[in-house]
Amino acid sequence: MLMYETFDHTADLGLRIKADDLPSLFADAAHALFDVIVDDLSLVQPQQVVDVNLQSDELVYLLFDWLNHLLFLFDAKGWLFSRFDVQVNESACRLQGKAWGERLDPSRHVLAHEVKAITYHGLRIEQKEGGWLAEVIVDI
Secondary structure, eight states: OOOOEEEETTTEEEEEEEEEHHHHHHHHHHHHHHHHSSSSSSGGGOOOEEEEEESSSHHHHHHHHHHHHHHHHHHHEEEEEEEEEEETTTTTTTEEEEEEEEOOTTOOOOOOOOOEEEETTTTTTEEEEEEEEEEEEOEE
């Protein structure tokens, strides 16, 4: 079950994501990002898949790299994504993910926010009793 909320942050927008496990946290964070970008994410059809393989020094930076890579695909190639499958190797700080979506079609997709960047400010991941919590601030 997808659980996230947004919160205001000076000229930015914060995303607070809660999930039962780490793969779901990463997938839900990506879903939250695109739910902020496009007005009605249900209109984005999962027609094509993009594979993403990343490695980082720390788990929190792996989340940053994951979201930043997806945002790059949107900015540079016009991809909108609505479905995600992520595997995270916590000890190796490695991610193998798939994102399904389609190219932006202005006749069907209305953009809600212009997300300029994922920021390091306030970026956090922590394991809580019963699950995981992440906070990500995006520059809009």
